[in-house]
Amino acid sequence: MNYIFAIILLVCFQKSVSGLVEHPSDNWRTDIRTTNVGRVKYEKGEVNLFQNQEKPTSFFFTPFPLVNPSNSKCHTNILSGYVELSFAVELYTSQLTEAVNNYLKEHFSTLCNSNKTCHISMLPMNVIGLIQKGLRANKIQEMYKINQEWFPNTVFLQSINFPIYTKNENMLSTHLEDFSNELFFEIFEYFDILDIYHSFWGINQRFNNLLQSLNNLPLIIQNENLLPFDFCAHQINRLKINTTKPIDLTHFSNLHTLELYNANSNEIEQIQCNQMSNLVNLTISTKFHISLPLELIHDIFSNGFRLLRYVNLNRLDHFQFNSKFQSLSLNSLCITCINSNIIPQILLACPYLIRFSITFFGQNCHILPPSSPSYNHLLEKFSLFDPYHKLTCDTIQILLLYIPNVKYLNLQFLCRVPFINLIESILNRLGQLERFECDIFESPNNHMVNVETIQQMNESFQYLECIENDNGSRRFLLE
Numbered sequence: 001m002n003y004i005f006a007i008i009l010l011v012c013f014q015k016s017v018s019g020l021v022e023h024p025s026d027n028w029r030t031d032i033r034t035t036n037v038g039r040v041k042y043e044k045g046e047v048n049l050f051q052n053q054e055k056p057t058s059f060f061f062t063p064f065p066l067v068n069p070s071n072s073k074c075h076t077n078i079l080s081g082y083v084e085l086s087f088a089v090e091l092y093t094s095q096l097t098e099a100v101n102n103y104l105k106e107h108f109s110t111l112c113n114s115n116k117t118c119h120i121s122m123l124p125m126n127v128i129g130l131i132q133k134g135l136r137a138n139k140i141q142e143m144y145k146i147n148q149e150w151f152p153n154t155v156f157l158q159s160i161n162f163p164i165y166t167k168n169e170n171m172l173s174t175h176l177e178d179f180s181n182e183l184f185f186e187i188f189e190y191f192d193i194l195d196i197y198h199s200f201w202g203i204n205q206r207f208n209n210l211l212q213s214l215n216n217l218p219l220i221i222q223n224e225n226l227l228p229f230d231f232c233a234h235q236i237n238r239l240k241i242n243t244t245k246p247i248d249l250t251h252f253s254n255l256h257t258l259e260l261y262n263a264n265s266n267e268i269e270q271i272q273c274n275q276m277s278n279l280v281n282l283t284i285s286t287k288f289h290i291s292l293p294l295e296l297i298h299d300i301f302s303n304g305f306r307l308l309r310y311v312n313l314n315r316l317d318h319f320q321f322n323s324k325f326q327s328l329s330l331n332s333l334c335i336t337c338i339n340s341n342i343i344p345q346i347l348l349a350c351p352y353l354i355r356f357s358i359t360f361f362g363q364n365c366h367i368l369p370p371s372s373p374s375y376n377h378l379l380e381k382f383s384l385f386d387p388y389h390k391l392t393c394d395t396i397q398i399l400l401l402y403i404p405n406v407k408y409l410n411l412q413f414l415c416r417v418p419f420i421n422l423i424e425s426i427l428n429r430l431g432q433l434e435r436f437e438c439d440i441f442e443s444p445n446n447h448m449v450n451v452e453t454i455q456q457m458n459e460s461f462q463y464l465e466c467i468e469n470d471n472g473s474r475r476f477l478l479e
């Protein structure tokens with residue numbers, strides 16, 4: 001909630017600027033006699049224009065603060081313990097100076113189009129930034145008045161950077177109204193949608209409309225004390241759920257990314273392609289292994305989710321794979337599995353797969369090499385982890401035949417044949433290999449080639465490390 005209070009302070013700062021815009025005569029005096037000569041419409045607001053009476057070709061305009069979102073950050077300052085919202089605010093842009101110039105050409109055509117050129121400049125910075133509404137002490141006002149020395153000069157793009165920090169919540173504002181929708185949209189980007197609703201819903205109809213017009217929002221559900229979210233579910237496009245509480249997914253119809261941690265079968269059953277047709281990125285992670293509904297596997301691997309590209313199925317070891325599956329959208333897949341035959345089946349089913357990462361929990365079983373000599377899958381990155389050391393080197397060497405175009409290979413397993421045999425089949429089978437990572441144990445054998453020799457066999461092996469164990473085994477590491 002601290003974040004929201006930071007907004008309120010911003011709002012107060014903005015008010016002091018806009019106070020100046022709206023009531024110039026209340027808030028600043030000037031020793032240059034100026035006349036307010038009109039308001040220039042700009043974007044959805046206006047800027048005031050003043051003419052220097054001593055030097056009529058000189059004009060001042062009031063600033064038009066625009067938050068520059070790319071330079072704005074929200075973070076906790078660990079030294080002070082405060083939340084800081086750092087904004088970069090541009091006080092005018094070249095489009096604004098152009099609008100002011102056009103206004104002058106139109107309304108002061110004789111003056112500004114004649115031999116004398118008109119000059120424009122923004123009101124001096126120290127006048128703008130430091131006056132606060134209600135601050136009327138003469139002494140302070142003295143400090144910020146314009147004197148004769150101020151005169152317009154060439155306009156430079158000016159911006160100010162300021163951090164706002166607060167823990168103070170007693171400033172709930174009556175001024176919220178004064179700011180543009182765009183400013184709110186920019187501010188809202190920093191906050192959780194539920195916090196935003198909590199803070200702004202019901203203030204008035206404008207805020208309600210504003211909140212309802214937000215879309216493509218992220219939402220993380222991870223507390224046990226859940227705020228209600230059904231009413232804004234259609235505005236969410238990235239959803240992360242990490243709670244043991246059952247969650248109703250039916251209202252999330254615009255999801256692009258869904259991450260389910262601690263998923264239970266009830267939630268998994270709610271992932272349906274007719275409900276979530278825009279899904280691009282899906283992560284399902286459970287603590288223990290669990291079987292995916294056949295229907296969901298079918299939808300994932302057969303274009304049920306037409307746009308689905310990135311899939312991460314963690315601990316869904318029991319996989320019923322059907323040889324008719326075919327997905328033209330899957331790009332990146334991360335799975336756990338217990339049957340090594342699934343690996344070539346998935347490659348056949350997903351011709352556009354680029355990244356494939358497998359954690360293996362099963363027993364080794366024999367797999368057949370590709371049946372067609374023209375087999376040529378385009379996969380670029382392949383990772384295989386066998387934490388229980390069940391796969392044989394033979395199986396892994398056959399798998400290499402299914403990934404002939406791989407550029408990045410990562411293997412973690414126990415090699416019960418000479419490590420050099422594996423290296424040789426990698427070099428024979430993966431002509432495109434650029435990067436190799438591994439954590440491979442080699443059982444003691446009669447053909448333990450020096451690591452220096454292996455390092456020289458290809459550039460991608462040159463940083464291979466070898467640790468020799470007392471029991472005669474070796475561990476090859478490369479990260």
Ligand SMILES: *[C@@H]1O[C@H](CO)[C@@H](O)[C@H](O)[C@H]1NC(C)=O
Nearest residue numbers: 109110111112113114115116
């Ligand atoms: C502009 O300059 C010309 C000659 O340089 C002069 O005749 C004319 O009166 C000037 N115009 C104004 C508005 O001063």
Ligand SMILES: *[C@@H]1O[C@H](CO)[C@@H](O)[C@H](O)[C@H]1NC(C)=O
Nearest residue numbers: 222240241242243259261262
């Ligand atoms: C899920 O929550 C648990 C504890 O609440 C935390 O340890 C874990 O890192 C979280 N996982 C993710 C992916 O956020």
Ligand SMILES: *[C@@H]1O[C@H](CO)[C@@H](O)[C@H](O)[C@H]1NC(C)=O
Nearest residue numbers: 257258259281282283310312
């Ligand atoms: C998909 O979601 C995962 C988190 O599960 C994230 O790490 C990844 O960057 C996302 N990918 C894309 C392309 O959005």
Ligand SMILES: *[C@@H]1O[C@H](CO)[C@@H](O)[C@H](O)[C@H]1NC(C)=O
Nearest residue numbers: 427430431432433458459460
């Ligand atoms: C060996 O390394 C070179 C240079 O990185 C690479 O171009 C080549 O394809 C690699 N050869 C094999 C067989 O991996």
Ligand SMILES: *[C@@H]1O[C@H](CO)[C@@H](O)[C@H](O)[C@H]1NC(C)=O
Nearest residue numbers: 441443444469470471472473
């Ligand atoms: C050999 O020693 C290493 C390191 O101590 C150990 O990780 C490995 O399991 C041992 N291998 C056998 C076959 O005992």
